[in-house]
Each structure stands twice: as C-alpha cells, then as structure tokens.
Amino acid sequence: MSMIESVPTPNRRLRRGRRNATLRRMVRETQLTVDNLIAPLFIVEGQNIRKPISSMPGQFQLSLDQLDTEIAELVAAQIPAVLLFGIPLHKDTQGSSAWDANGPVPSAIRAIKQQAPHLVVIADVCMCEYTDHGHCGILTSGEPETITVDNDPTLELLARASVAYAAAGADVVAPSAMMDGQIAAIRYGLDQAGYHDTIILSYAAKFASAFYGPFREAAESTPQFGDRRSYQMDAANAREAIAETALDVAEGADWLMVKPAGAYLDIIRAVYEEFDLPLAAYQVSGEYAMIKAAAANGWIDEQRVALESLLAIRRAGASMIITYYAKVAAQWLKA
Template sequence: MNPSGFPLIRPRRLRHNPLVRELVRETTLDARDFIFPMFVRPGKGIRTEISSMLGNYQLSPDTLVEEVGLAKDAGVKSFIFFGIPTHKDATGSSALDDAGIVQEALRTLRKHYKNEIVLITDECFCEYTDHGHCGILNEKQGRTDVDNDATLPILTAQCVSHAKAGADMIAPSGMMDGMVGAIRRGLDAAGFSHIPIMSYAAKYASGFYGPFREAAESPPQFGDRGSYQMDPANTDEAMREVELDVAEGADILMVKPALSYLDIIRRVRDNFQLPVAAYNVSGEFAMVKAAAQKGWIDERRVTMEILTSIKRAGCDIILTYHAVQAAKWLKQG
C-alpha cells in the first residue's frame, strides 16, 4: 500500500492506451485459424442463398470455385465441404460414388487451386440417406436405429473415395463407435497414410443444428440423433469419447457445437496434446445474423467476441460460417 492507502497495483494502466491493450492481449485471432464450411450440389451456375444462414449458399462446382477464390483472397485457406446429392436411398450409396458431388468438387478445386488451399470433407451419411440418419438402419427390440458396425465399412469407403479425389483431410462426423480406427485402417490400406483425420470427437445432440439441416437438406425423417450424438448434459462422457478417438489415431479433435460447450473445449485442451477444433455451428451463426438484422446487436463486435471466446477456451481451429467476413474484419483492423 502507498501512503494514501490506495493500492500501488492498477490494472487499468494496461487498458488506458489502445495500443498497449493490443500489446498485452492474451488471445488473438487470425484468418488462418478458420475453416469455412460450404455446401455443394450438382449442376451449373447454382448459387442459392440459404434463407436461415444469410450470406451462405448452396453452390454448384463452378460457382464453388468462384466462392472459394473470394474466400482465399480474404485470407481463408481451409474449407470443409458438405454434399447434396441428386439421389438418396436407405444406405446413402451416392456418398460412395467416385463421380459423386463432393468428389467432383474436390477434383475441380484441386485443378484450379493446386496446393494453395486445404480441402477437407465431412464424412457422414445424413445428406445421402432418404431417412436423414447418419448410417445404415436396423431394427432391434421394436426400435429403428443406426447400425453402428454395419455403417463403418461404408463410412471408410466414403473417406477413401474422397482421398482419391483430392481431399487433404478427412473429418468423420457421425459419432459411430470405432469410426476413427476403421477409417485410419482403410486410408492406410489404400495408400493414404499421410491423410490426417479431424474427428468430430465430442459432438452433441444439439438444438443449434437447425439451419444446417436446411442448408444440407438432411433433417431426420423420424426421431432424432440422440442415440449416437452426445447428451448436452454430459462432460465426463466427452473425455471418454475423445480418449477413444486419440487411441484410434485421430490427428485433430473437434468439439461441436462451440459456444455452449466452451467448458468442453477447455477440458479437451487441458487433457490431450493434439490440436483442438470447434464448430461454431449454424444455429449460433443464425442467431447473430437475425439479431443484427433487427439492429439489436453489432454483428462485427459480437462475432469477433464469440470467435475470440472459442479460441480463448483452447481452440487452435474454428469452423465458422463467419470465416470470410471475420477474415475481412481482421484485415480492416
């Protein structure tokens, strides 16, 4: 204490000058932190805005090339793709077609951009099945559910097909038990031991996915996905899920959603020595957009605060629909 009785330590000294605030800032964002999720469908000249996710589009491969180029110019270098096929059936067979829509998009982008960008593919079946669930169905004890073990071979085949088409990274999202190990063995056997797996290791059965289901045209036709996605109330279970994926060979660990699961991100960061990703999902994005349209919030300020909070919680990588706009804001300073 000084003679006046007031503490000598004044934290506000480091906040007075905005340049000093920048100098001592603990968490910083960079456009290289972002992965931009994109939706691709067959056709030409398609650029259909997603009504619940303004500024995001369903794109055909040709317009995808243009959109990726704009994102690249803004500083975004990593992309994850979701396919919307022309044909859906009970087993999602079009996902395995080497001439499928995601495969076509990968080959098209690789031709245009060589190795200038990172091409990642989401690996699941909800977009490809006519029932909207994430794998092959079976019925046990009068209940229809996804058959975990029957789904693993087709999931592996999908991943290998994407690797052949030019994917730089595989991101399985279906929350099937043993999926990372099955995919790792399949990729290695096919000559793709260099392809990393970014596992949706802790994916919750969340209400924040609604707009995505419009974008990917993949709502479940009955029930929900609670038998394979995690209970939002559980945190120790997430650690078990992540530990299993690490043991099976995951290279990057993802938590999804992000904003309501910052505590999970921090626990993963503290307990596992692998890169950590989080998915700032469609519902989180849509709420910000809707409130900003109403004039209730400042979209830029709130978005950057959210993205900073995700990184502060321990993320190295953020999947976000705000990727391109956030990259532009970062450039503006």
C-alpha cells in the same frame, strides 16, 4: 477528510495497460487471426445453382460451376481451409452417393485442388446428407420407435467414403457420424488404400444439439423420423466427452473437434487441457443464425459480437474454428 481519501491507493492499477489501443494490443493474451478460420461450403449437384439458405443469411448451396468464385474470394481473404458438405441428387438407404467418385464432394475436391492447390480441403464424412431417411448410417430393423443406426455395418460405409475423398485429393477427412470405432475403421481403410498421409479430424465430442437447426436446411439432412440422440452425445455430459475423445485418440485421430462451440466452451477447454492434439471447434449454424437475426433487428453490433464469439472459442483452446463467418471475419480482422 472524505471516506475516499482514507482508502489506500492501489499499487497495481490494471487499467494502465488498457489506456489505448496499442497498449491493449501489446498485452492481449489471446490472438484471433485468419489462420484460425475454416469456411464450410455446401456443394449441390446441378448447374448454375447459387441458392441462398434462408435460415443462414449470406450462405449458399453452390453447384460446381459456381464454386470457383467462392474459392477465389476465400483465397484472397487468406482463409487456409474449407470444409465440404455434399448434397446429392440421388439418395438411398445406404447413402451410396457419398462414395461416388463423381459425386458432389469428390468433384468439388478435384476442382478446388486444381484452382487452389495450397488450400486445405477437409471433407465431412457422414451419411445423413446421402441417405433417404436422413440418419447417419444403415438403420436397424424393428418398431419405428426403436430403430436407430446400426453401428458396425455403418463403419464400412464411412471408410469407403473417406477413401473416395482421399482419392479425389482431400487433405483431411472429418468423420461426424459418432459411430463407435469409426476412427479405427477409417484409418485402416485409408492406410490399406495407400493414403497414409490423409489427416483424420475427428468430431470427437459431437453433441445432440438444438443449435443444428439451420444446418438441416442447408444440407437437406433432416431425419425423416426420430432424432439423433441415440448416437450423438447428451448435452448434459462433460466427462463422457473426455471418454469419447480418448477413444478417438487411441484409434488414431490426428486432430480433434468439439461441436457445437459457443454453448460448449467448457468442453473445448477440458479437451484442450487433456489431449496434446490440434483442436478444432465448430461454431454451428444456430450460433451463426442467432447473431445474424439479432443484428438484423438492430439489437447488437454484428461485427463486435461475431468476433467476440470467435475470440471466446479461441480463448477456450481451439486453434481451428469452423465458422460461417470465416470470410467476413477475415475481412474484419484485416481492417
């Protein structure tokens, strides 16, 4: 008798449920569908602009007159929502173009709502694309090495921009500046202006991440000095992420977000288990760019890796995934 023959036969063989694609589909625990996907878009002032973003292959800066084709493709792919970032021609110390009714984001919101009324439009609320210094609000004074964003005066600007986006027709505003008290300030501003139904999607746990690199090119928002570690979260801190999220929930956030996604799956899971609000996660530019670069070198199967990464974010607990793969992932899932 061989050694193998003497081993008891297992009563439970989990491989039985993996024998073919139909069985695997029937017992799949986590579902990734097009309904989970949100497509980010970069709106630039000007005309006839469809400028490729070199560090993010397949992504573009779009002027308003180029937006209708992109929206038509997203609607055809059944993507439920878009997230808008604006790139203005005029930048100043306060980022005043952020609340300009004729600025890139309000103009894009109106155009999208006219073309596709049922597409959910989310407007990112931050000042970094609009300030001439590239930081997320009004700066403090002092020596260059001590200058940071002045928290409380910045709240008024974030609220003002949020009201401008709601007035243009945004369904959701998504504050990403990581200022203390920003949710309360924005909720108050929206309610005072009569926009009681506008949803606030809080970037509740946004980390000071190296994965944002390509976004700085896409949004033209690179800080002119220093970095954002004095207001975005330290990558080492998990319990602080729960504390940050709890504050936003208490201030009136409707939906929550963790950013980035791939390197922060533990944070997504922790927020999912702690809070009973819809949860989004942002698969950021660096995550997208790494998959693209590896695929371009023939090192990985792009479709399988991209879908697996999105499934992992979904499995961690996010029901909404902001991803630059949204449109092509929708096509892959349909196929």
